[in-house]
Amino acid sequence: MTDSIIRKSYNSMIKKAAFCLVAIIVCIAIPGGMLLYNQHYSAITNGSVNRFDMTNTDGIDNVKSNDAAELVITKSPSMIYSYNDNNYYLVENEHSFIAIMDNEQYTEADTSVKSTGSYKLVGYLEAPSNEIKGKLKDYFAINSDEYDATYGKYMLHVQNDYNGSGFPIEKIETTAIFFGIIALFLLYFGIDYIVKSGLMLKKLSYLSDASYAQMEKELEAPGVRKYPQNLYLTENYIVLLHSFSAYKDNSKKENDSLFINYHDVTWMYPSNMTQYGKTVNSGITVYNKTFGAVSILSLPTNDFNQNMINEVYNIISQKNPNILLGYNDENQKRIGA
Numbered sequence: 001m002t003d004s005i006i007r008k009s010y011n012s013m014i015k016k017a018a019f020c021l022v023a024i025i026v027c028i029a030i031p032g033g034m035l036l037y038n039q040h041y042s043a044i045t046n047g048s049v050n051r052f053d054m055t056n057t058d059g060i061d062n063v064k065s066n067d068a069a070e071l072v073i074t075k076s077p078s079m080i081y082s083y084n085d086n087n088y089y090l091v092e093n094e095h096s097f098i099a100i101m102d103n104e105q106y107t108e109a110d111t112s113v114k115s116t117g118s119y120k121l122v123g124y125l126e127a128p129s130n131e132i133k134g135k136l137k138d139y140f141a142i143n144s145d146e147y148d149a150t151y152g153k154y155m156l157h158v159q160n161d162y163n164g165s166g167f168p169i170e171k172i173e174t175t176a177i178f179f180g181i182i183a184l185f186l187l188y189f190g191i192d193y194i195v196k197s198g199l200m201l202k203k204l205s206y207l208s209d210a211s212y213a214q215m216e217k218e219l220e221a222p223g224v225r226k227y228p229q230n231l232y233l234t235e236n237y238i239v240l241l242h243s244f245s246a247y248k249d250n251s252k253k254e255n256d257s258l259f260i261n262y263h264d265v266t267w268m269y270p271s272n273m274t275q276y277g278k279t280v281n282s283g284i285t286v287y288n289k290t291f292g293a294v295s296i297l298s299l300p301t302n303d304f305n306q307n308m309i310n311e312v313y314n315i316i317s318q319k320n321p322n323i324l325l326g327y328n329d330e331n332q333k334r335i336g337a
Helices: 005-045 057-062 103-116 130-140 144-151 169-204 209-219 303-319 329-335
Strands: 068-073 078-083 086-092 096-101 119-126 155-158 225-227 231-233 237-240 258-261 267-275 278-288 292-300
Touching: 005 169, 005 209, 068 086, 078 130, 086 103, 096 103, 096 119, 096 144, 103 119, 130 144, 169 258, 209 237, 225 303, 231 303, 237 292, 258 278, 267 292, 267 303, 267 329, 278 303, 292 303
Parallel strands: 096 155
Antiparallel strands: 068 119, 078 086, 086 096, 119 155, 225 231, 231 237, 237 258, 267 278, 278 292
16 A cells, blocks of 8 residues: 555655755765864874975976975065955065965965065965966966966965865865855754654644544545645645745744644635735635644735635635634634634
């Protein structure tokens, strides 16, 4: 026997919650693994890092991005461009190079050059992106060939504690922030799936075994009516399954699901959302003393959706002629709302 619509919906939420949990672990593990690799690499090298001397222009073809490098300068760096919290400096020795430094690194280099006449920059090689290279070419007013011949294939990204592994600490931090943001979103959705699956079970617990069996049978019947946002109208029941629709009124978590016999609905009224005096969203709210007011349908206002909403409203009111209809003071008093 295949799973019912209700069980499929519940199992789907549990699977999505489990996926979010696994994905969160992966998001945390990626930057963590990068850090562990760096520590392992540093322990193997015992702090000894083989750095490429950027003045060795003959060896430039044998290195690649992220390789450890060094450069002795005899003039204070000159800042030429700042982008995305990175400061790009012109540094000179026998040749000219571009170095990426923060304010603290620049101050240390500038102070040392002025006091001792030289300073050794250490870090890793970084190929300029097309965007950065274009900015630098514009600054120097030169073409691509002139840029490569004058400033070389790589920039030096200054990082004093870079141990020569493939993961500079700044890139690990960027990776950690990126995956951290993703993990927070996954955590939100994972918790939301768990909460809503719990609420679904709570709502189902109000049904007797016989009522639940009857409702499942009616959901599989050919005459069941299905509407947007996982709303089903069977012969005897309103079934509302969890929905992430942007137009759904989920201001109350109890509104995420509903399983109720038509005859247990005591009040029903149109529920609309307005902006600047214009109705932008139309819907239906049903009321029962046990569940309170529940929005079972909420759609952007247009002719097609309004006809659908009218159809649902008419079906429910015909199934239970005793339902109080309309949002007014009289019905509020009769309900005691």
